[in-house]
Amino acid sequence: MVAKPPLVPHAKPLIGHALDIWQDPLKFFGSAAAVAPLSRIKIGWTDACLISDHELLYQILVTDAKKYDKGIQYERARAMLGNGVLLAEGDFHLRQRRLMQPMFNKPSIDDYVDAMHGYSTAMVESWRDKEVVELYPEFYRLATRVVIDTLFSTVMSDQDVELVRAKMPIVIAGIEKRGALPPRLFDTIPTPENRAFYSAIAELRALGDRLVDQRLAAERAAGARDDLMDVLTGTEDEITRRDNDRAQILNEFLTFLTAGSETTPSGMAWSCYLLAEHPEIQERVRAEVAGADLGTDNNVRAIGRLPLLQAVVKEALRLYPPVWALGRRTLQTTELGGFTLPAGTQVFYSVYAIQRDEKVYDDPDSFQPDRWLDGRRKYPRTAFLPFGAGVRNCIGEHFAWIEISIALINILQRYQLSLQPGQTVPPAAMGALVPGDLPVRLTSVVAR
Numbered sequence: 001m002v003a004k005p006p007l008v009p010h011a012k013p014l015i016g017h018a019l020d021i022w023q024d025p026l027k028f029f030g031s032a033a034a035v036a037p038l039s040r041i042k043i044g045w046t047d048a049c050l051i052s053d054h055e056l057l058y059q060i061l062v063t064d065a066k067k068y069d070k071g072i073q074y075e076r077a078r079a080m081l082g083n084g085v086l087l088a089e090g091d092f093h094l095r096q097r098r099l100m101q102p103m104f105n106k107p108s109i110d111d112y113v114d115a116m117h118g119y120s121t122a123m124v125e126s127w128r129d130k131e132v133v134e135l136y137p138e139f140y141r142l143a144t145r146v147v148i149d150t151l152f153s154t155v156m157s158d159q160d161v162e163l164v165r166a167k168m169p170i171v172i173a174g175i176e177k178r179g180a181l182p183p184r185l186f187d188t189i190p191t192p193e194n195r196a197f198y199s200a201i202a203e204l205r206a207l208g209d210r211l212v213d214q215r216l217a218a219e220r221a222a223g224a225r226d227d228l229m230d231v232l233t234g235t236e237d238e239i240t241r242r243d244n245d246r247a248q249i250l251n252e253f254l255t256f257l258t259a260g261s262e263t264t265p266s267g268m269a270w271s272c273y274l275l276a277e278h279p280e281i282q283e284r285v286r287a288e289v290a291g292a293d294l295g296t297d298n299n300v301r302a303i304g305r306l307p308l309l310q311a312v313v314k315e316a317l318r319l320y321p322p323v324w325a326l327g328r329r330t331l332q333t334t335e336l337g338g339f340t341l342p343a344g345t346q347v348f349y350s351v352y353a354i355q356r357d358e359k360v361y362d363d364p365d366s367f368q369p370d371r372w373l374d375g376r377r378k379y380p381r382t383a384f385l386p387f388g389a390g391v392r393n394c395i396g397e398h399f400a401w402i403e404i405s406i407a408l409i410n411i412l413q414r415y416q417l418s419l420q421p422g423q424t425v426p427p428a429a430m431g432a433l434v435p436g437d438l439p440v441r442l443t444s445v446v447a448r
Helices: 018-023 025-033 054-063 072-076 090-104 106-125 135-152 158-178 192-217 228-234 238-243 246-262 264-277 279-291 307-319 397-414
Strands: 038-043 046-051 132-134 325-330 334-336 339-341 346-350 415-418 427-429 433-435 439-444
Touching (some): 025 427, 046 054, 054 334, 072 158, 072 325, 090 106, 106 397, 135 158, 135 192, 135 228, 135 246, 135 264, 135 397, 192 246, 228 246, 264 279, 264 397, 264 415, 264 433, 264 439, 279 397, 307 397
Antiparallel strands (some): 334 339, 415 439, 427 433
């Protein structure tokens, strides 16, 4: 067994590849993928590994999952999320996951559809014919409201939504940057960036504190459906009830606020951008939606009758996966890809690069939703992982699919989306893979 994977070129003294990762992580991970399926990078003066092969990724996420923990990126998120289900490990993670899972199964998501439909309808009805709308902030507000209303029965004020939209990206970007640095190297230096990072965390945790207190103190209407707060506070299991004290409830609230506000808007925005860029596909989806006779309620069963719409969302998530890069860390000496990795080795992976692998996808950088339709080539499950895999697969995956689909249905029923000639939208690799400026012209189709 060979001791070390090949080193990605151009590591710099002291900082290794950190500067390249900061400046253009998508380009860096793409170039590293050409070195080897498993390569070695330098994070400061520390060796780490980078996976660029879908089968190796599946091995660490599923087959050998117990040999890895979540690693440095997740550790850097603890200041914001504590020991919420996203960061929890071992038996505690499994207990929390099992406790919450029913809230994300199909019967529960059926209960959320009215809220998803109501909020997205209100957003679309606030737009005007011939208006140019910056879409990503609109979707950010939508997703933030939906996740807190459906899971915690709390209607957020405009002021609170704007606080999340202003401060959450600062926190997420700070976590990502700190994941490319040796632990604690620059955290205590009072730079403007560090001050902004810790100030944003403090403001968001204060917001969470207030909203959790309001929800715990609120009178619940007779017959109201159980929400995630009821699940966290109402268990009869003594260990689980003890674990979910007031501090842990806040951690879970912030976990779902972060996940719901950062990832789903990305999927919505990229789907709309790609439809605007490909008007012929947009018209096919609009015709499919019109022919499905959805009526006024976009329910889960109706969405299942829209295969092209689902293929569009799937292709958008392939090209621009919201969670574009993550990592794991070996808990013991481990064999991977023909190499021996010592315990404590950080192993990064780029979903963005893996889902654009030309060995798997024909013309991988092009938008081809038809590749996912029946009768076309079948792709390995391991090469499409926008929501992860295994026991750490995103608990809200189905929730996100339905929310994105309902938003697109409401938009396409009312508007044609178009871009300026030559307009391109570069991706920004933050915590989620988000679009840069995304102004889209809306033209009413209702009167056609």
